[in-house]
Amino acid sequence: MVKKVKSIVITGNGTNCEVEMAHACRLAGSDDVDIVHISQLLFGEKRLEDYHFLNLPGGFLDGDDMGGAKAGANRILHATVKNSGEKLHEQFMRFINDGKLILGVCNGFQLMVKLGLLPAFDGEYDSQSVTLTFNDSGRFEDRWVYLTINKKSPCVFTRDLGGVYLPVRHGEGKLVARNDAVLKRLHVRNHIVMQYSDHACRGPVMNYPENPNGSIDAIAGICDESGRIFGLMPHPEAYFHYTNHPRWTREELPEEGMGLRIFRNAVDFIRREIA
Amino acid sequence: MAHRIEVGFKQGIKDALGEKTARKIVENLNLTVDGVTTIEVYTIEGDLTDNQLEQIARGPLSDPVIQHYVIDRSLADDFTWMIEVGFRPGVTDNVGKTAREAIELLIGTSSNAGIEVYTSRQYVIRGNITRAEAARIASGLLANDLIQRYEIISGTDWDPAEGIKPYIPRVIIEDEPVTEEIDLNVEDTELQNISNTRVLALTVEEMKVIQSYLQDESVIAERRHVGLSDKVTDVELESLAQTWSEHCKHKIFNSMITYENEGGERTEIDSLFKSYIKNSTKEIREELGENDWCLSVFVDNAGVIKFNDDYNLVFKVETHNSPSALDPYGGALTGIVGVNRDPFGTGKGAKLIFNTDIFCFASPFHSAPLPPRILHPRRIYDGVREGVEHGGNKSGIPTVNGCIVFDERYLGKPLVYCGTGGIMPACILGELTHTKAIRTGDLIVMTGGRIGKDGIHGATFSSEELHEGSPVTAVQIGDPITQKKMTDFLLIARDRGLYRAITDNGAGGLSSSVGEMATLCGGCELDLSKAPLKYAGLQPWEILISEAQERMSLAVDPGKINAFLSLAEKMGVEATVLGTFTGSGKFHVCYRDKTVAYLDMSFLHEGLPTMKLRAKWEPPTHDEPDFPEPDDMGGALRAMLSRLNICSKESVVRQYDHEVQGGSIIKPLVGVVNDGPSDAAVIRPVLESYEGVVVANGICPRYSDIDTYHMAACAIDEAIRNAVAVGGSLERMAGIDNFCWCDPVQSEKTPDGRYKLAQLVRANQALYQYTKLFGVPCISGKDSMKNDYIIGDTKISIPPTLLFSVMGKIDDVRKAVTIDAKKPGDLVYVLGLTSDELGGSEWFALNGSIGNRVPVVDGERAKRLYLALSRAIDERLVASCHDCSDGGLGVALAETAFSGGFGMSVDLACVPSVGIDRDDYCLFSESQSRFVVTIRPEAQDAFERVMRDNVFGLIGGITQKRRMTVKGRQGNVIIHEDIDDLKKAWQVPLNF
Incomplete structure (x- = not known):
């Protein structure tokens, strides 16, 4: 049991959802929440090991100029922490080995797959086997989507969740696997956590706009084998209060937004299981 | 040596951009193609080994799951036409810059290792398309000649082994920096000639004011002292032209106007701005007395009002019409990131919390032949939409509200209104945030992007000045990520008290930003040779007035400069000390150790003579319609719902992120399936509180055909009633006026100038009347007075257009x-x-x-x-x-x-x-x-x-x-x- 749950939200170079992500961490009960600029990590002023919950928020890392989060992934892979000789990437690897939690949303999810943090078959967290690419529509879109949750997934973030309703806001959210074997394994080993669905959250749909990007098998979010590393295109931090819901003026909704459940699960898990 | 790395999609992977391009070729150009695929091309200069090139191609430049690449050969094969589109020299290449940084990090080299990356894109077209049609696709859809170059290659001539040779769009300027002296002791015609050839847009009268300033004995003596003669330098002349421009000084709004109404009654109006806009606000504030919630009006880059005891709200709306007419994408992108810097450069600087955009276009279905140099309205529509998408979304600012207005007269010039709101703590480290002060001795610091020839004389350029090898000076492409990195840094610097004052570099560049800041302490000494440049060869006057984007100017206490500069370096933001703020009373500019400008601050800012204009109102009369009441009223209603000014704008709205920052309460699309049209936006800028901000707009240019007085009244009423409709209240609502007019100065080109000026007078009279009555004060505004198109015998003037935007407060967003x-x-x-x-x-x-x-x-x-x-x-x-x-x-x-x-x-x-x-x-x-x-x-x-x-x-x-x-x-x-x-x-x- 930890006394204090400590969350870090990494920002800089084009991220833009850090404030609401930190807010969601706080509402979910995280005791300490720091928004940390990546330069603070690179200058050794902050270290990942001092936290339990790593949040990679949405945005446009380096403008997504060579593809979503490509340059951002390149930075984490190759940048060195000042005066230590250590690559920032090594801190990420240690963080994972310590069994801590990582949540990547939208651009943060793109960053994770391009780093190879997801799906990370056989515990290999540095080899890319899936990607997130341009929506079939060829355009960025902001719209709310229904999601069905794979109950068999080991994902700790979605425990006890049925369907969820969240906004997507991206131009590059279509998940593509390197080959059929990878796709099959995603299914078989229950890496698939979330899929775009119809309005009753009854199961995966391929038709636009319910599936907003043409993602293969309607995949919206995946986790690693441990279920502690999770990335998704929809924005759970954008639905922390009922007034975030697009129809809150016409529907009876609980005070707390559905997206917050994902953060609560994370914080509760840390409190319960991380020593 | 230069290398080309080409990246394309693997077999079986959908090329969404290619498919979208194919669709546009059909929709916009009425041509049919079998298919289009795209290939990204990176032309890399630098000393790189084969192994490094391989690493670069495999690493940051391509995605191993979906893409493949080739180095120094070509991917494209088996096509009818291939069109490769790249930038012209000097045009901002954002992807190229990111790629360079990624490569430097990958191979572990510094930024001075001489690596440069230039990007271009190949559109590989298959189908029954003639060469002429391919050329139409290139010039009419894929490339904008002003900023881009393209090559069209026929599939029949294509030799994949030969491929395409690397092309480097580097800027090469061999000129040595010199400062020219210009003799103004010449005839009037020659004065006009000087103004025209240098694109100064100064009148003979204005030139003569400068002439007589330089004849003043004491001025001459002081100039001698710093090594200048009695001739004006090009730096001084350009600086005066910028400061005295219509854009910066609002000459028409500040002119002396004799207005004659329909009864022949005459009124003298000493400045429309002071008499109507400023006065209304002043009277409203007086009436509010102790409860006055306006904090800073008309004096800064944006207006500031109180949100609550802890926070202030900041708001500004700008236009970027002419650049958007020439390059819709770049113009609109620069428009949005440009207006972002207004609230950001107000007081101590505000965090940006919303954008609101209003566009006025001709019909995208326009089918008549287009006059020369006019882009098709569909292209303007698509380009502007995309520019604002990239500018807004990538900056992480939600686009919460807006509209699109259609009228055929916007064919000559589209209007692109971009507005941005911000929030700032009312007080930081014991200092109020909405005011600005500078002390003598504070350092002049520029942060953000570098200076190039971008945007020099932007609005008045002509195409003849563009040629291969010379940078494009007129149009610019914004870089939202460079700006985001800068604003991330500056907000931290602000909260640590590392600078004293901040302002943005927009129109007029350093000349305006430093010149205006210097009025707060009484002078400055600026060394242009210290300014970081994008490429060598800029003349001192160009450095001073360049409107290159993503830059802020700051006043920094010398005691804090080290902390400021080291934080900047750490966060990857360029910051440079360019000089010192002084109390000398002089706008003193040097290049290295030589003085290149030495003007009295009072002359620079107050030397401009007031214009005298005449306005005459004659109410127009139109025929009353005589069509019968329709038999099919349901059909009539459907026809009305399909009108461009009424129909759904969902496809545009969806492409803007309207929810980032987490405070979205009333979204632009609402209703049972999230697609009904909202009247106004409500956001919650502080997530811990239920207090909210309401944003709405009013615009109705069609009424200008009858009477601009009522057009203005209706725009104000519309904005306010939209805000009230969602739960806003007149208790705390501030306005921004934004006038886009056609030239209202009587001349040979504008024989109806007096009427158009009368239209402007009447709109202002209504603005005074109704803002006062509603108690909704204007806190800032903007005017753009020359929205005409004149080429040959064709003249198109926009209908006089007032956008009235409001920002209000709602005490509890749960009641919206x-x-x-x-x-x-x-x-x-x-x-x-x-x-x-x-x-x-x-x-x-x-x-x-x-x-x-x-x-x-x-x-x-x-x-x-x-x-x-x-x-x-x-x-x-x-x-x-x-x-x-x-x-x-x-x-x-x-x-x-x-x-x-x-x-x-x-x-x-x-x-x-x-x-x-x-x-x-x-x-x-x-x-x-x-x-x-x-x-x-x-x-x-x-x-x-x-x-x-x-x-x-x-x-x-x-x-x-x-x-x-x-x-x-x-x-x-x-x-x-x-x-x-x-x-x-x-x-x-x-x-x-």
Whole structure:
């Protein structure tokens, strides 16, 4: 049991959802929440090991100029922490080995797959086997989507969740696997956590706009084998209060937004299981 | 040596951009193609080994899952045409810059290792397309000649082994920096000549003021002292031209005007700005007395009001019309990231919390031949939309509200209004944030991007000046990520108290930013040779006035400069000390150790003579329409819903992130399936609080054809009623006026200048009258006065257009209201009076008429209604509320119904009206200050009690059955339409 749950939200170079992500961490009960600029990590002023919950928020890392989060992934892979000789990437690897939690949303999810943090078959967290690419529509879109949750997934973030309703806001959210074997394994080993669905959250749909990007098998979010590393295109931090819901003026909704459940699960898990 | 790395999609992977391009070739150019694929090309300069190139291609430049690459050979094969589009020298290449940084990090080299990356894109086209058609695709869709170059390669001539040789669009300028001296002791014609050839846009009178300044003995003596002669330097002349430009000094708004009304009565107006805009705000503030919530008005880059005891709100709306006409994408992108810097550069600087954008275009379906140099309106529409998408989304600022207005006269010049709001703590480290102060000795610091030839004389350039090898000076492409990195850094620097004052570099560049800041302490000494440049070879005057983007200027206490610069370096932001703020009274500019400008601050800022202009109002008369009342009123309603000015803009809205930052309360699209049109936006800028900000706009240029006085009154009323409709209140609502006019100065080119100036006078008179009456003060504004197109015999002038934007406060966002009908059984009310006011209406326009009876705002009655409605909303009595604007009651009723997914049954006989004798007039009159509201039956009594001193009518109810049924004034059913058909009519026109 930890006394204090400590969350870090990494920002800089084009991220833009850090404030609401930190807010969601706080509402979910995280005791300490720091928004940390990546330069603070690179200058050794902050270290990942001092936290339990790593949040990679949405945005446009380096403008997504060579593809979503490509340059951002390149930075984490190759940048060195000042005066230590250590690559920032090594801190990420240690963080994972310590069994801590990582949540990547939208651009943060793109960053994770391009780093190879997801799906990370056989515990290999540095080899890319899936990607997130341009929506079939060829355009960025902001719209709310229904999601069905794979109950068999080991994902700790979605425990006890049925369907969820969240906004997507991206131009590059279509998940593509390197080959059929990878796709099959995603299914078989229950890496698939979330899929775009119809309005009753009854199961995966391929038709636009319910599936907003043409993602293969309607995949919206995946986790690693441990279920502690999770990335998704929809924005759970954008639905922390009922007034975030697009129809809150016409529907009876609980005070707390559905997206917050994902953060609560994370914080509760840390409190319960991380020593 | 240069290398080319080409990256394409693997077999079987969808090329969404290629498919979208193929669709556009069909939709925009009416050509058919079998398919288009795209290939990204990186041309890399630098000393790189084969191994490194391989690493670079595999690493940051390509995605191993979906892409493949080749180095120094070509991917494309088996095509009809291949069009490769790259940038011209000096044009901002954002992807190239990111790629360079990624490569430097990958191979572990520094940024001075001489690596440069230039990007281009290949469109590989297959299909039955002729060379001429390929050329049309290149110039009409894929590339903009002003900023891009392209190569068209035929598949039959293609030799993949030969491929394409690397092309480096490097800027090469061999000129040594020199400062020229110009003798102004010349004839008037020569003075005019100097102004024209140097694109100074100064009149002979203005040139003569400079001439006589330089003849002053004491001025000459002081100049000698610093090594200058009695001739003006090019740096000084350019600096004066910038500072005295219409853009910076608002000469027309500050002129002395003799206005003659239709009765021949004359009035002398000493500055429209002071008399009408500033005065109204001043009087409102006086009336508010101790409760005055305005903090900073008209003095800074944006206006500032109090949000609560802890925070201030900041708001500004700008236009970027001319650049958007030339390069819709770059112009609009620069427009949005440019206006972002206004609230950011206000007071101590504000965090940016919303964007609001309003575009005025000609019809995207325009089919007549285009005059020379005019881009097709569809291309403008697509380009502007995309520019604002990239600028807004990548900056992480939600685009919360906006609209698109269509009129054929925007063919000559589109209007691109971009607005941005911000929030700042009221006090940081014991200092108020909404004011600015600079001390003598503070350092002049520039942060952000580097200076290039971008945007020099932007608005007045001509194409002849562009040639291969010379950078494009007129159009710029913004870089939202460079700006985001800078603003991330500056907000931290602000909170640590590392700088004293901040302002943005926009029009006029350093000349304006440093020149204006220097007025706070009385002078400056600036060394242009210290400014970081994008490439060598800029002349000192160019460095001073370049409008290169993403830059802020700051005043930094010398004691804090080290902390400031080291934080900047750590966060990867360039910051450079360029000089010192002084109390010398001089605008003193050096290049290395030589003085290149030495002007009295008072002359620079107050030396401009006031213009004297004449205005004469003659009310126009149009034919009254004589079309009969339509037999098929349902069809008429559908036709109205399909009007470009009324129909859904969902496809545009969806492409803007309207929810980032987490405070979205009332989104632009609402209703049972999230696709009804919101009247206004509500956001919650501080996530821990329920206090919210309301943002709305009003714009109705069609009424200018009748009388700009009422056009302005209606724009103000529309903005306010939109804000009130969602729960905003007159208690705290601030306005921004934004005038886009056609040239109102009488001349050979503008023989009707006096009339157009009278139109401007009348719009200002209305602005004074109505802002005062509503108690909604303007806190900042903008004017753009030359929105004409003149080439050869063709002149197109925009209709005089006032955008009135409001930002208000809602105390509890949980009380906000949306437009959609909520439940069957709810009662439908019309609030406000409907009159025979169809002059300039959409209904008349649809029937080919203008008419004369323009809507007239009864301000007193409107204010009373708004206060009552605000109370009803605050007491949670209102289920839905929608304002009546374009298309009147008919459109508002239909939108309320189909947005809610319910039917509606109403009776026009119950609509409170005066002088209405036709059902179509009742349905489509655009009388102002009206709403359609729905009320739960149990709230009926309470609602009617709150409304009792106002005009309102209970006209029907919401039904489960999805039909809109309207009974005419004679009691017969005139509309019986499926709401899904109505919705479809509304959704189809701009669904691309």
